[in-house]
Amino acid sequence: MDQYIIKGGNPLVGEVTIGGAKNAALGILAAAVMADQTVTIENLPNVRDINVLLQAIASIGGEIDRVNENVVRINAKGVRPTSVDDVFIRKIRASYYLLGACLGKYKHAEVALPGGCNIGSRPIDQHLKGFRALGADVRIEGGMIIADAQKLRGAHIYFDVVTVGATINVMLAAALAEGYTILENAAKEPHIVDVANFLNSMGANIKGAGTDVIRIRGVQSLKGTEYAIIPDQIEAGTFMCAAVATKGDVTVKNVIPKHLESITAKLLEMGAQIEEFDDAVRVVATKRCKPTNIKTLPYPGFPTDMQPQAAVTLALSDGTSIVTESIFENRFKYVDELARMGANIKVEGNTAVISGISGFKGANISAPDLRAGAALVIAGLAAEGYTCIDGIEYIHRGYEDFEGKLQSLGGMIEKVDNDKDIQKFKLKIG
Numbered sequence: 001m002d003q004y005i006i007k008g009g010n011p012l013v014g015e016v017t018i019g020g021a022k023n024a025a026l027g028i029l030a031a032a033v034m035a036d037q038t039v040t041i042e043n044l045p046n047v048r049d050i051n052v053l054l055q056a057i058a059s060i061g062g063e064i065d066r067v068n069e070n071v072v073r074i075n076a077k078g079v080r081p082t083s084v085d086d087v088f089i090r091k092i093r094a095s096y097y098l099l100g101a102c103l104g105k106y107k108h109a110e111v112a113l114p115g116g117c118n119i120g121s122r123p124i125d126q127h128l129k130g131f132r133a134l135g136a137d138v139r140i141e142g143g144m145i146i147a148d149a150q151k152l153r154g155a156h157i158y159f160d161v162v163t164v165g166a167t168i169n170v171m172l173a174a175a176l177a178e179g180y181t182i183l184e185n186a187a188k189e190p191h192i193v194d195v196a197n198f199l200n201s202m203g204a205n206i207k208g209a210g211t212d213v214i215r216i217r218g219v220q221s222l223k224g225t226e227y228a229i230i231p232d233q234i235e236a237g238t239f240m241c242a243a244v245a246t247k248g249d250v251t252v253k254n255v256i257p258k259h260l261e262s263i264t265a266k267l268l269e270m271g272a273q274i275e276e277f278d279d280a281v282r283v284v285a286t287k288r289c290k291p292t293n294i295k296t297l298p299y300p301g302f303p304t305d306m307q308p309q310a311a312v313t314l315a316l317s318d319g320t321s322i323v324t325e326s327i328f329e330n331r332f333k334y335v336d337e338l339a340r341m342g343a344n345i346k347v348e349g350n351t352a353v354i355s356g357i358s359g360f361k362g363a364n365i366s367a368p369d370l371r372a373g374a375a376l377v378i379a380g381l382a383a384e385g386y387t388c389i390d391g392i393e394y395i396h397r398g399y400e401d402f403e404g405k406l407q408s409l410g411g412m413i414e415k416v417d418n419d420k421d422i423q424k425f426k427l428k429i430g
């Protein structure tokens with residue numbers, strides 16, 4: 001299996017360009033199935049989760065024309081809302097967005113029930129609650145979610161928790177329901193706004209995305225469109241943390257600074273200097289960072305998807321920090337791996353008490369999930385000596401050319417798949 005071999009100690013310096021937002025793209029690809037004509041999507045991140053969802057769309061009859069790595073054309077006229085096979089759901093939970101898309105367009109959808117994953121149980125009760133409120137009969141049979149409706153009628157839906165997935169999934173179905181839907185306690189992430197803007201570019205009538213009340217007036221049908229996906233705020237934040245952890249100077253390009261506000265605020269508290277431009281941020285950290293406390297919250301709070309990357313950076317600070325994970329119940333699995341590099345972190349429930357150390361020592365470690373994997377790469381880049389990370393297929397789910405972008409910043413990292421290549425890397429780097 002592929003691994004990363006990293007020689008730490010080089011400050012990251014230079015410019016990196018951020019790709020399209022994975023978590024916007026997943027909702028947008030599902031929404032493309034709802035159009036009656038061809039949809040062209042640009043700034044598509046070329047990552048595994050996106051490619052799996054495109055395979056799932058093809059498996060139900062969608063015509064996929066991959067113009068290039070970052071542009072795709074989708075025509076759904078051949079789609080039959082037959083079951084989205086378990087293999088796709090097991091690979092990526094977000095295949096369940098095809099529930100809302102197919103229910104909205106065909107008034108029928110069959111998608112395998114997603115299980116839990118490495119960061120928590122991740123129920124979908126709010127998705128099903130929303131579909132039922134719109135008038136669908138939703139049942140679970142043989143591990144499949146089957147949703148049917150004679151017609152979908154607008155409804156006033158109050159989410160019990162702030163949920164990105166249910167907000168997107170129910171918004172998809174409501175876009176083609178008859179009448180008026182109000183989603184209360186809706187998630188406000190930038191990717192929710194991007195999916196709503198995409199649907200509106202196809203002729204939907206959605207207002208209020210980005211606030212906690214989204215108003216949707218159903219329309220008869222949706223037409224083809226051309227659309228470019230927003231930049232990925234989590235990929236951007238990951239490189240910002242890497243700049244601070246390695247005491248570097250990195251300009252992160254193709255970002256929307258407003259989407260990074262909570263991340264920027266925390267890195268400033270940690271002593272980084274940050275300069276904002278229209279579509280870029282420059283992060284400079286010349287000395288060891290300071291401690292601070294972080295609590296993950298729905299947007300515009302500090303994103304849970306940045307929690308591991310921030311914690312790794314704080315593990316090198318000159319004091320004690322407290323990180324509280326309020327969204328998922330099992331998102332500290334990287335702490336044991338980081339301990340092998342010398343980190344001093346104590347996890348109690350959903351809180352980690354981080355006592356900063358002056359430096360990590362390289363070690364052999366494993367990526368437990370996507371964002372923790374990226375965080376462990378940051379640790380390896382900041383460490384003294386060599387670090388070997390396996391399980392990097394998790395990282396390829398959400399980061400396009402991660403090692404290539406880090407190499408362009410002076411990071412000494414290579415993807416290898418055997419010991420000989422590791423030795424060759426060590427001889428080359430010395």
Ligand code: EPZ
Pocket residue numbers: 022023026094120121122123124125126127128161162163164165166187304305327328329370371398
């Ligand atoms: C999305 O997951 C993202 N994934 C996650 O990013 C991200 O961590 C999460 O939102 C929070 O921002 C995609 O967009 C593909 P939620 P999602 O529904 O939609 C509970 C990454 O690294 N909940 O907002 O599954 C749930 O248990 C991934 O890119 C219910 O109780 O997250 C959690 O505690 C990891 N019932 C909280 O809500 C439901 O029906 C937030 O979950 C749905 C969710």
